[in-house]
Amino acid sequence: MSSPSPKSPEQSDKSKKYDRQLRLWGDHGQRLLENSKVCLINATALGTEILKSLVLPGIGSFTIVDGEKISEEDIGSNFFLENDSIGLSRAQVATQSLLELNPDVRGDYIDESPEHVMAHTQDFFNKFTVVIATALPEKRFSSDAKLVAVSVNDKSGVATLTLQRPPVNSLNLELLTDISSGLTEIEKAKCRGVILTSSAESVFSAGLDIFEVYKPNPERLNHFWKVLQDTWLKLYGFPYATVAVINGHAPAGGCLLALSCEYRIMSKNYTIGLNETQLGLVAPKWFIASMRNVIGQRQSELALTAGRLFKTDEALSLGLVDEVVDNKEEGISKAEQFLSRFRNIAPEVRGMTKQLVREDTIKDLMKTREQDLNTFVQYALNPKVQEYLEKYMQALKTKVLIPLSRHLWDAQVPLVVCRSIGFLGYIRLQVKEHTVIETHPDSENPDLRLDKPWPALKEHLDSINVATLDQKTRSHIPAIVILYYYLNKYKEFHDGNVPRTRAEKDVLRKMIRDSPIPDEHGVKVLEENFEEAIHYVNTCLNPQTIPSNVQTILDDDSCINLTQNSSPFWVMCAALRELVQSEGALPVSGSLPDMAADTNSYITLQQLYYKQAQLQAEAVFRRASQIARNLGLPQDIITESEVKLFCKHANELHLIRGCCIADEYERTSLDLTSYLEDPDSLMFYYITLRGLERFISEFNTYPGQFDDQVEPDVLKLKSIISKLLSEWNCSHALRDERVHEVCRYGGAELHSVSAILGGCAAHEVIKLITHQYKPLNNAFFYDAITSNSATFCL
Numbered sequence: 001m002s003s004p005s006p007k008s009p010e011q012s013d014k015s016k017k018y019d020r021q022l023r024l025w026g027d028h029g030q031r032l033l034e035n036s037k038v039c040l041i042n043a044t045a046l047g048t049e050i051l052k053s054l055v056l057p058g059i060g061s062f063t064i065v066d067g068e069k070i071s072e073e074d075i076g077s078n079f080f081l082e083n084d085s086i087g088l089s090r091a092q093v094a095t096q097s098l099l100e101l102n103p104d105v106r107g108d109y110i111d112e113s114p115e116h117v118m119a120h121t122q123d124f125f126n127k128f129t130v131v132i133a134t135a136l137p138e139k140r141f142s143s144d145a146k147l148v149a150v151s152v153n154d155k156s157g158v159a160t161l162t163l164q165r166p167p168v169n170s171l172n173l174e175l176l177t178d179i180s181s182g183l184t185e186i187e188k189a190k191c192r193g194v195i196l197t198s199s200a201e202s203v204f205s206a207g208l209d210i211f212e213v214y215k216p217n218p219e220r221l222n223h224f225w226k227v228l229q230d231t232w233l234k235l236y237g238f239p240y241a242t243v244a245v246i247n248g249h250a251p252a253g254g255c256l257l258a259l260s261c262e263y264r265i266m267s268k269n270y271t272i273g274l275n276e277t278q279l280g281l282v283a284p285k286w287f288i289a290s291m292r293n294v295i296g297q298r299q300s301e302l303a304l305t306a307g308r309l310f311k312t313d314e315a316l317s318l319g320l321v322d323e324v325v326d327n328k329e330e331g332i333s334k335a336e337q338f339l340s341r342f343r344n345i346a347p348e349v350r351g352m353t354k355q356l357v358r359e360d361t362i363k364d365l366m367k368t369r370e371q372d373l374n375t376f377v378q379y380a381l382n383p384k385v386q387e388y389l390e391k392y393m394q395a396l397k398t399k400v401l402i403p404l405s406r407h408l409w410d411a412q413v414p415l416v417v418c419r420s421i422g423f424l425g426y427i428r429l430q431v432k433e434h435t436v437i438e439t440h441p442d443s444e445n446p447d448l449r450l451d452k453p454w455p456a457l458k459e460h461l462d463s464i465n466v467a468t469l470d471q472k473t474r475s476h477i478p479a480i481v482i483l484y485y486y487l488n489k490y491k492e493f494h495d496g497n498v499p500r501t502r503a504e505k506d507v508l509r510k511m512i513r514d515s516p517i518p519d520e521h522g523v524k525v526l527e528e529n530f531e532e533a534i535h536y537v538n539t540c541l542n543p544q545t546i547p548s549n550v551q552t553i554l555d556d557d558s559c560i561n562l563t564q565n566s567s568p569f570w571v572m573c574a575a576l577r578e579l580v581q582s583e584g585a586l587p588v589s590g591s592l593p594d595m596a597a598d599t600n601s602y603i604t605l606q607q608l609y610y611k612q613a614q615l616q617a618e619a620v621f622r623r624a625s626q627i628a629r630n631l632g633l634p635q636d637i638i639t640e641s642e643v644k645l646f647c648k649h650a651n652e653l654h655l656i657r658g659c660c661i662a663d664e665y666e667r668t669s670l671d672l673t674s675y676l677e678d679p680d681s682l683m684f685y686y687i688t689l690r691g692l693e694r695f696i697s698e699f700n701t702y703p704g705q706f707d708d709q710v711e712p713d714v715l716k717l718k719s720i721i722s723k724l725l726s727e728w729n730c731s732h733a734l735r736d737e738r739v740h741e742v743c744r745y746g747g748a749e750l751h752s753v754s755a756i757l758g759g760c761a762a763h764e765v766i767k768l769i770t771h772q773y774k775p776l777n778n779a780f781f782y783d784a785i786t787s788n789s790a791t792f793c794l
């Protein structure tokens with residue numbers, strides 16, 4: 001790879017400290033690194049290894065987000081955590097240890113789960129240059145879907161309001177608002193009745209969304225409770241007949257919704273009840289009243305004080321539900337039958353009667369609304385209650401990969417997702433768009449333009465007649481001059497064409513080789529500069545074309561249709577495009593390779609190349625600044641030094657348009673056939689890891705985490721993987737030993753594997769930050785058993 005030249009001996013302390021890496025990415029790369037802000041989610045062994053390899057080269061700052069406490073397992077694998085720190089905040093201890101590595105780096109931590117951070121400060125992650133997430137399970141829901149669906153059967157006049165906030169219809173502010181507006185819509189449509197049900201397979205509603213009450217924003221908390229009161233008042237006092245088709249679990253607030261309806265039909269084998277006391281919470285008076293009105297004072301007291309959740313058949317015996325069905329379809333049909341009971345009763349009369357029956361309960365809340373709100377808010381903010389909620393949340397285990405991936409995709413913040421488990425490692429980069437100016441290609445042909453020299457170069461080269469030079473001058477002229485001279489001779493005999501094929505190039509090489517004048521002994525000695533000219537025949541005579549990857553960038557819509565959101569890269573590309581259109585070639589890179597020549601002739605030539613590069617870069621800079629001005633972008637968005645760098649490397653520009661992890665996880669078909677037919681392909685690790693993610697999401701443990709569960713977990717993981725494969729329409733099966741192997745790890749991290757993977761991931765992060773070198777596109781797998789690795793574009 002090409003590298004910037006070594007530094008002079010008078011170096012600052014900083015450049016001494018970072019000397020080696022400055023040779024790789026230069027001062028400008030280091031500056032970007034020092035200005036970067038990196039976020040690490042979860043200070044696992046892998047997470048801290050990645051940060052170690054970023055702190056040492058001097059990133060600006062890092063923030064660790066991790067709500068976990070240090071466990072014994074952490075101590076076994078994580079080099080940055082000490083034995084005496086068990087039980088302490090993992091984020092805090094890891095931050096302190098990492099900061100000791102480099103005093104120039106700033107670091108802080110948030111002792112909260114990423115889910116909590118996301119729920120409370122939506123844009124928290126937007127401020128980072130890169131977000132790295134380790135050991136983050138998926139969450140299979142999309143945040144922008146509609147939260148309720150309302151449909152009206154024109155024939156029967158029955159409306160169905162379906163809760164559809166995956167995964168469990170937990171009642172957050174938005175869902176409650178949508179329920180309320182759904183009811184208003186139904187009321188306006190003057191329906192005969194309403195069926196309230198859920199689109200989830202096994203949950204009616206999980207009750208209030210815990211994230212609304214855990215470490216809340218007081219303003220939102222107030223609003224949330226008022227909307228809950230409103231929604232309950234509206235549903236409880238709804239003028240038309242209401243039925244709950246409870247097609248899954250209905251704890252706490254979920255039960256309240258069902259109790260607010262006039263009739264309840266529940267599918268078998270689920271649970272329902274006001275279980276607040278079990279969670280350390282006190283149910284408000286109107287929750288209690290809703291239950292008392294259905295099952296009476298005595299049973300309510302028994303159920304509420306114990307926080308009982310009743311199975312479907314128990315709920316039926318208690319009168320908490322009115323009918324039991326096998327499935328939702330049957331429930332809907334029974335609900336329609338219930339509603340048809342009122343066919344011959346005037347709706348107004350029915351409605352008024354219902355109002356009178358429910359009036360007292362409604363009035364009770366109306367009278368005490370303000371007080372109820374204050375009691376709730378005070379209660380929710382009580383530290384003891386927050387402690388209960390925290391414990392409860394930990395038990396529910398949060399999964400955040402999918403929403404985080406979507407969020408960062410929209411915010412255009414790169415996300416690096418990594419996992420290290422046993423002998424297996426994985427890195428996945430998510431970048432919406434990433435542009436690289438300095439790709440540092442392995443081999444670079446000098447950019448000499450001998451086929452089409454610009455006027456000043458042509459004039460200089462034409463002024464030297466190599467054939468007539470005396471012996472001494474001849475041996476000191478730069479190889480380029482020699483090459484140009486004989487190239488012209490060649491062209492004279494070949495209709496003005498430059499040599500293309502190997503045979504044609506051999507002809508030119510022979511012309512140069514035969515050129516020496518015999519010495520006084522009649523021997524022809526080929527000077528070093530002539531040898532160099534022969535060498536350049538191969539690399540320097542290729543006609544100046546625009547590399548296809550660069551042409552693709554110049555033809556990209558982002559280059560042609562600039563907007564106020566265009567990045568400096570695209571503004572420079574647009575200016576470059578104009579230069580290419582007018583000159584037919586990319587700007588000259590401006591650097592000459594070293595050559596055996598006398599200093600004067602070399603410098604004269606070098607100046608010509610340098611000056612031409614400067615002139616072209618200045619033209620691109622002027623045009624880019626003008627474009628930026630026309631777009632109303634800040635003046636300093638385009639700098640001359642950046643444009644010079646851009647023009648120098650114009651033939652290496654690189655663009656990556658990535659793929660969102662959330663989309664990848666929601667993809668329904670995946671063509672894996674070609675990979676799975678290859679016994680050596682590491683693609684099976686991808687399938688295993690996706691299975692693993694799903695296992696963690698479903699069971700909240702790693703497969704094989706508990707010794708006595710290894711065999712059952714193997715079966716569970718196998719079944720998850722075959723389900724995944726069939727979801728992707730893939731007929732192949734995964735070999736059993738692969739599944740056993742993953743279960744054998746039991747979720748354990750090996751420090752050695754995490755250290756290797758941490759180094760690799762950190763290197764990718766450095767590429768993303770410095771915009772130098774081509775980053776991985778987009779997934780990397782490492783198998784420490786066979787020492788094999790592979791990359792895939794997922």
Ligand SMILES: CC/C=C\CCC/C=C/C(=O)SCCNC(=O)CCNC(=O)[C@H](O)C(C)(C)COP(=O)(O)OP(=O)(O)OC[C@H]1O[C@@H](n2cnc3c(N)ncnc32)[C@H](O)[C@@H]1OP(=O)(O)O
Pocket residue numbers: 139140167168170202203205206207208209210211213249251252253254275276279281282283284376379380385396397398399400697698
């Ligand atoms: C301070 C407050 C003061 C006064 C208020 C008093 C009144 C309170 C009323 C309430 O409603 S409190 C909420 C009570 N709710 C519950 O106890 C239900 C908890 N959930 C469950 O028991 C189960 O989730 C389930 C409903 C039986 C469904 O189980 P399943 O196995 O299908 O799903 P899983 O548990 O994996 O959950 C999936 C997913 O959903 C998250 N979740 C679950 N419940 C809630 C909730 N209430 N709020 C927010 N999020 C919830 C859970 O964490 C999982 O998320 P993940 O995928 O990120 O892990």
